[in-house]
Structure formats: C-alpha cells, structure tokens
Amino acid sequence: ETGVTQSPTHLIKTRGQQVTLRCSSQSGHNTVSWYQQALGQGPQFIFQYYREEENGRGNFPPRFSGLQFPNYSSELNVNALELDDSALYLCASSAPQGGNEQYFGPGTRLTVT
Amino acid sequence: EDQVTQSPEALRLQEGESSSLNCSYTVSGLRGLFWYRQDPGKGPEFLFTLYSAGEEKEKERLKATLTKKESFLHITAPKPEDSATYLCAVHAQGGSEKLVFGKGTKLTVNP
Numbered sequence: 001e002t003g004v005t006q007s008p009t010h011l012i013k014t015r016g017q018q019v020t021l022r023c024s025s026q027s028g029h030n031t032v033s034w035y036q037q038a039l040g041q042g043p044q045f046i047f048q049y050y051r052e053e054e055n056g057r058g059n060f061p062p063r064f065s066g067l068q069f070p071n072y073s074s075e076l077n078v079n080a081l082e083l084d085d086s087a088l089y090l091c092a093s094s095a096p097q098g099g100n101e102q103y104f105g106p107g108t109r110l111t112v113t
Numbered sequence: 114e115d116q117v118t119q120s121p122e123a124l125r126l127q128e129g130e131s132s133s134l135n136c137s138y139t140v141s142g143l144r145g146l147f148w149y150r151q152d153p154g155k156g157p158e159f160l161f162t163l164y165s166a167g168e169e170k171e172k173e174r175l176k177a178t179l180t181k182k183e184s185f186l187h188i189t190a191p192k193p194e195d196s197a198t199y200l201c202a203v204h205a206q207g208g209s210e211k212l213v214f215g216k217g218t219k220l221t222v223n224p
Contacts, residue, residue, distance in 0.1 A: 004156075033210070042117075042200055042214030043157070056210050090156050100145055100204045102212060104156035 002027050004093050004105035012111045013081050021076045021108045023091030031055070032074040033102055034066060035090040043090055049074055050096075078110075086112045115140045115205045119215035126191055126222050134186040134199055134218045142206030146184050148177050149200040151217065157200055191222045 005024045013019050025032050031050045035043035045058035049068035063079040072093070078085060088109050092102035116139045126132055138146065145164050149157035161170045163179040170177050174195065176187040186199055198219045202212040 006156075031210070033212075035212075035214075040216070042202070042216045043212075045211035045213070048210050050210075058211060088154075092156075100210055100212070101147070101159060101162050103159055104149075107154075107156045109154070 004091060004103055006089075006091050006105040006108050008108060009106070010109045010111075012113065015081055015083060015112055017081050018077065018079045019081060019110060021078075021089050021091075021110070023074045023076070023093075023105060025072045025074070025091075025093035026103050029093035029095045029103070030072050031094045031096060032068055032072065033092045033094070034074070034076050035092065036060075037088040037090055037107070039087075046076070081112045083112050086110060115203060115213045117201055117203055117213055117215035119199075119201050119218050121218060122216070123219045124221070126188075126220070128192055128222055128224050129190050131187070131189045131191070133188070134220070136184040136186070136201030136215060137182060138184070138201075138203045139182075140203050140205040140213075143203060144206055145204040146179055147202045147204070147212060148184070148186055149202065151198045151200055153198075160199075188220070191220075193222050193224050196220055196222045 033048040034046040037043040047057040048055045052068045068074045088107045092104045094102045118137045148160040151157045161177040166181045198217040200217045202214040
C-alpha cells in the first residue's frame with residue numbers, strides 16, 4: 001500500500017510569486033485535505049477536496065486555491081506569496097468510510113524571502 | 114468556535130519514567146478525537162482515534178483515553194525513540210470535515 005506523497009520537498013520563493021504544491025493520496029482514499037503548519041504550531045486547515053470538489057474551507061484568503069484530479073491527486077496553489085506564507089504544507093488523505101482518519105504526507109517546506 | 118488546548122507544552126522524562134499528556138477540547142459536538150506523533154520536519158503520523166467518552170486504545174507503550182472534556186495520552190516506561198511532538202486534533206459536528214489541532218506537546222526522553 002502506497003502512502004501519501006508530496007512534491008517538492010523544499011521550495012524557496014520570492015514575495016509576490018506564485019507556487020504550486022502537489023499531493024498523491026494513499027491508495028483507496030478519495031478525499032484530500034491541505035493544512036499549513038507554522039513553526040511551533042499545530043496544523044491549520046486550509047481546505048478539503050472530495051470527488052474533485054471543494055468540501056470545506058478554513059480561514060485562508062482566496063489566493064489559496066486547489067484542485068483535485070480524477071485519480072484523487074491534488075494541487076495547492078498560492079498566488080501573491082507573502083512572507084507569512086513560509087510554513088510546512090501538509091497534505092492528508094482519507095476514505096469516506098474511515099471515520100475521517102486522515103493520513104499525512106511528509107510535507108513541503110516553503111520559504112518565502 | 115472549536116478549540117483544542119494541549120499541556121504541557123514540553124515534557125522531559127527519563128527513560129522508564131511514565132507520564133501523561135493532556136488534551137482539553139471545546140466543540141459543539143465531538144465526532145472524533147485523534148492523536149498524532151510528529152517528528153521534526155516530517156508529517157504527522159496517525160496513532161489513535163477515539164469516538165466516545167470512556168473509550169480507550171493502546172499501542173505499544175501508548176494508551177489514549179477520552180472523557181467528555183479531555184483526552185489523555187499515557188506513556189508507560191518511555192524510551193528515547195518515543196521523543197517527538199504529540200498532536201491532538203478534534204473533528205466536530207456541523208458538516209465540516211476539518212480537523213482542529215492543538216499546538217502539541219514536545220516530549221523528550223533522556224537515556
């Protein structure tokens with residue numbers, strides 16, 4: 001069974017640029033959630049995708065957007081990067097019959113300079 | 114608003130010294146409480162899900178318990194490899210599928 005994978009591992013961007021992060025869900029999972037984790041904090045929910053549609057969103061501005069593809073993989077796009085966007089971005093997948101047990105990938109470390 | 118508070122923020126134990134981590138939560142209705150382990154620079158690793166007060170789950174040296182207001186993660190005779198940050202999260206009723214996390218407890222076990 002393949003776990004959740006994310007790419008890239010690390011990324012350095014300049015303020016104002018745009019970034020795309022990618023996630024492949026665990027085998028058998030059709031729901032993907034994205035979280036932002038600042039240093040020393042718990043993960044904060046960005047949004048969730050189920051069957052290619054957004055299924056809930058946290059308190060993040062519209063410049064954070066996402067997609068889910070027919071194979072259940074997902075992308076997180078962030079436009080107009082700000083210094084405060086520097087964080088570990090985590091993707092988690094889950095199965096609808098799994099009691100919302102979410103399994104996380106290794107994360108993408110984004111640094112905005 | 115759903116809230117999760119974990120205590121202590123940091124805990125240092127000697128190898129073999131048992132202790133407990135606390136997770137207090139305030140939610141409109143609890144659908145599930147989750148414990149994760151996170152090593153530095155890595156994604157959280159799923160440990161347990163608890164659904165109702167009185168429920169208990171065990172895995173090796175870890176035991177999680179749940180009441181109507183809090184959950185405890187008991188660590189029995191810890192080893193240095195148990196050193197990590199332990200995160201607690203809740204899934205609340207109301208239609209959203211998000212998990213609300215606490216800030217975590219950083220556990221260090223010295224040999």
